[in-house]
Amino acid sequence: MSSTPQLVSSGSDADQRYAKFDERKRKRMESNRESAKRSRMKKQQRLEELSSETTQLQNQNSICRDKIESVERNYCAIDADNNVLRAQLAELTERLNSLNSLTQFWADTTGFPVDIPEIPDTLLEPWQLPCPIQPITASDMFQF
Template identity: 45%
Template sequence: MNPKEGIEERKKRRRISNRNSARKSRMKKQQQMDTLQIEITKMESEKVVLKEQIDLVAGNYFEMESENKVLKAQYDELTERLQSLNSFLKMIGFVNGYEIEIPEMPQTLVEPWQLPCSNGVANTGMFKC
């Protein structure tokens, strides 16, 4: 074999090797693309589920907020009525010559979220005393 044939043979082997490397590289890239596409599909599904959950929570929030406003208005109205009735009772007592002692509203009725904690109740960790 002459040197020129040896050089041609090496070039030919190198071309074959380069083609194989390029093919492997394309296959690897395609696998990565397939994996990423699967991940995209999975994330899009999760996005739909999360959006549904957000919509549900938002709906519940607005419903609770509306109910809370109604309850607050009812509370204000009842408090005003109670104060009016207490004033009326005091006036009747004054007119009749005796004093009527009307106890103050318990703080737990005014601010029920500040109920005293009981040691006998299981603590879920949600409410700290």
């Protein structure tokens, strides 16, 4: 027999170490699975929240688009009415000038003095009409 110590370990000691190692590895794997599962659930929840927010924003965008189109239609109608009124103003101003010129001609021929008032500037420049100033509020512009 030799006096050198032999490194012989019993099979049960090695099995216990491997069993502890396997148990730690199994717990770590289980923990990782649970963590990955929670991560996937959070990711799915965030995706659902973003999808819901996208739908909500698309609905709001559609409502805003409808309001803008309505305001544009109202603007176009008002602009068309304004153009008609401008044309009528020009025509009436021309008629008044013609009538004033005929009246002046008649007064010159007959010798009968006629007082012909000048066309007021407010008729030629309707934006300067002396009318009460009424503020236009945003709620007036966006009534549907």
